Amino acid sequence: MQWEIVIGLEVHTQLSTSSKIFSGASTAFGAEPNIQACAVDLALPGVLPVLNRGAVERAIRFGLAVGAHIAPRSVFSRKNYFYPDLPKGYQISQFDLPIIGQGSLTIQVPTTTAGQPYKKVVRLTRAHLEEDAGKSLHEDFHGMTGIDLNRAGTPLLEIVSEPDMRSAAEAVAYAKMLHSLVRWIDICDGNMQEGSFRCDANVSVRHPGAELGTRREIKNLNSFRFLQQAIEYEAQWQIDTLENGGTIQQATVLFDSDKGVTRAMRSKEDAHDYRYFPDPDLLPLAIDNEWIEQVRGTLPELPLSKQARYVADLGLSAYDADTLTSSREMADFFETTLNEVPKEAKLCANWLMGDVSAALNREDRDITQCPISPGQLGNMLKRIADGTISNVAAKEVFKILWSEGGNPDAIIEIKGLKQMSDVGAMEALVDEIIAANPAQVAEYRSGKEKVFGFFVGLAMKASKGKANPAQMNEILKRKLAG
Amino acid sequence: MSLSINDVYKVARLARLGMTEQEAQTAHAQLLNIFGLIAEMQAVDTNGIAPMSHAQDISQRLREDVVTEHNQRELFQAAAPQVKEGLYLVPQVIE
Numbered sequence: 001m002q003w004e005i006v007i008g009l010e011v012h013t014q015l016s017t018s019s020k021i022f023s024g025a026s027t028a029f030g031a032e033p034n035i036q037a038c039a040v041d042l043a044l045p046g047v048l049p050v051l052n053r054g055a056v057e058r059a060i061r062f063g064l065a066v067g068a069h070i071a072p073r074s075v076f077s078r079k080n081y082f083y084p085d086l087p088k089g090y091q092i093s094q095f096d097l098p099i100i101g102q103g104s105l106t107i108q109v110p111t112t113t114a115g116q117p118y119k120k121v122v123r124l125t126r127a128h129l130e131e132d133a134g135k136s137l138h139e140d141f142h143g144m145t146g147i148d149l150n151r152a153g154t155p156l157l158e159i160v161s162e163p164d165m166r167s168a169a170e171a172v173a174y175a176k177m178l179h180s181l182v183r184w185i186d187i188c189d190g191n192m193q194e195g196s197f198r199c200d201a202n203v204s205v206r207h208p209g210a211e212l213g214t215r216r217e218i219k220n221l222n223s224f225r226f227l228q229q230a231i232e233y234e235a236q237w238q239i240d241t242l243e244n245g246g247t248i249q250q251a252t253v254l255f256d257s258d259k260g261v262t263r264a265m266r267s268k269e270d271a272h273d274y275r276y277f278p279d280p281d282l283l284p285l286a287i288d289n290e291w292i293e294q295v296r297g298t299l300p301e302l303p304l305s306k307q308a309r310y311v312a313d314l315g316l317s318a319y320d321a322d323t324l325t326s327s328r329e330m331a332d333f334f335e336t337t338l339n340e341v342p343k344e345a346k347l348c349a350n351w352l353m354g355d356v357s358a359a360l361n362r363e364d365r366d367i368t369q370c371p372i373s374p375g376q377l378g379n380m381l382k383r384i385a386d387g388t389i390s391n392v393a394a395k396e397v398f399k400i401l402w403s404e405g406g407n408p409d410a411i412i413e414i415k416g417l418k419q420m421s422d423v424g425a426m427e428a429l430v431d432e433i434i435a436a437n438p439a440q441v442a443e444y445r446s447g448k449e450k451v452f453g454f455f456v457g458l459a460m461k462a463s464k465g466k467a468n469p470a471q472m473n474e475i476l477k478r479k480l481a482g
Numbered sequence: 483m484s485l486s487i488n489d490v491y492k493v494a495r496l497a498r499l500g501m502t503e504q505e506a507q508t509a510h511a512q513l514l515n516i517f518g519l520i521a522e523m524q525a526v527d528t529n530g531i532a533p534m535s536h537a538q539d540i541s542q543r544l545r546e547d548v549v550t551e552h553n554q555r556e557l558f559q560a561a562a563p564q565v566k567e568g569l570y571l572v573p574q575v576i577e
Contacts, residue, residue: 050543137569283538
């Protein structure tokens, strides 16, 4: 029996503000427990929340980046539940009137065993602002739980997708695209180890074309690998359960990354009765067009726009354009390199996606940790483009730049890597070769053109690899013709 | 809409309120009165009027994104029943 997996994601992104969403306490990660938990974060009596303009602005940036409706008026609500890391007894969130409405994100799903890479549009249902909770530490405090409220009140943008994904690979591609986008527009640092970007996955299965099945929600997945493993395990578990005649109960589950299994959380039947209501402490949030346009003016060029421009103006392939815009840092590196050699987009792309990426992968670094600057790379490429060095010599220059740094022109000079372009000198070499190999010359002249390669090899060897290959070929052809 | 005594117990449980039967009866009667008032208000013709989410028809004032609070942990924790290594200690919660 054929099964279809249906996945929707809820992603919590911590916004990169300096202060909390409703208080003036710092949001810096890694501080000593509770030194960044002020009276508002602790819910002491008599305090009032005041909304952080920086958090709202980041939400607007996101809305603009995904082509979503930005609500001129949105409302904060109280989501009521009791847990010690939430001292107020409710979380301030948004319910029926969120700040960001429907949008979409185009994802690139990589090659799988099933076939070719493909693009897909995932619809976003909404995104809303809310406050993060504190942290519970369940280590041994003699039967007690330790509470650190430094994180309480850190601004979150919860981004909710439609159930548009049909495989773990699509869910991961979506999460990665979102991760890249929030960093691209500079609203979240994307640090998954520190919990800045956390995914909940709603998973259900059905027969293709049937109604949606009952879903189970996997909570708090903080790596792409866990997201993939958790969805794959969960979907298979649901399929096995249904095929064995069982039914799926709606539930919240946790992923045990050690055992690779999902497990239902013990929860009371009415744990999800949050009794949302508008928070009387906060007035409706008004956003006018002027503010939206002002924020739009500060947004960097977005990946899709860059891709289109790279293809149309720079003549790159769609694949190259996609790869070069995989992160803002990569795109910036490419464009800065290109500034040095403005007519050589393809050359820049080839080196970035080839030698540079390979070297980065070998050392498990990302583009921001590249030991070669775009300026250095661009200067080296300039020397390939103007014929000063061959591609082979460039690899040598690249190696030295990578391990020792320096100026490409100086390296070319010191290492004697300049291409031989002196026609007289090359002709002299060719004359010697022809004189020393009369038998092969006769073969060539009698029509065995294969022998040409033999001469090319000799000529390059004689020039110690420095001859300009195109020029040398031309001279060889001319001289051999007799 | 009528409210049963079981609804009162449910809301009390969700709000972690312990209620005696007598208190629940009293709350039930009071809530029924409030529901009566709501029913009366709902009879008013509000066609074409946008619902308000706050009693005042003004919008939220915003703060600039600046850190203005300094560390007052010692002061705050002086009022806590139990603290250790800077953490607030609470009865164990295991999910």
